[in-house]
Amino acid sequence: MSxxxxxxxxxxxxxDxxxxxxHCNNELxxxxxxxQGAGFVVGKDVMYFCxxxxxVLGFAQSRMI
Ligand SMILES: [Zn+2]
Structure with a gap:
């Protein structure tokens, strides 16, 4: 990075x-x-998976109430 x-x-x-x-190179x-409610995801984090x-592809902070 410059x-x-x-x-x-x-x-x-x-x-387009x-x-x-x-991980598997399939089209997403x-x-x-x-x-949360899954048992292992803490707080309001949202976990995205293939x-x-x-x-797991990544996590994001949920803005839901
Ligand atoms: Zn995959």
Whole structure:
């Protein structure tokens, strides 16, 4: 990362592309999510996981009440 050009990053919206699961390389046309109540997810974290291999893709903070 260069310090001379901090605003170099371009974000291109590509709704025509389908992301791939980083674990099984299947197309993620949808992802599953799980919120608290599952027993092992703390607080209001939302866990996202692949519907094909069920591996966790990431976490996010829920804004739900
Ligand atoms: Zn997968």
């Amino acid at each position: 310090k001379t050009n901090p605003k170099k990053l371009n974000v291109v919206k590509r709704n 592309l389908t992301p791939l699961c980083c 046309t949808e992802v599953y999510s799980k919120t 519907p094909h291999c069920l591996k």
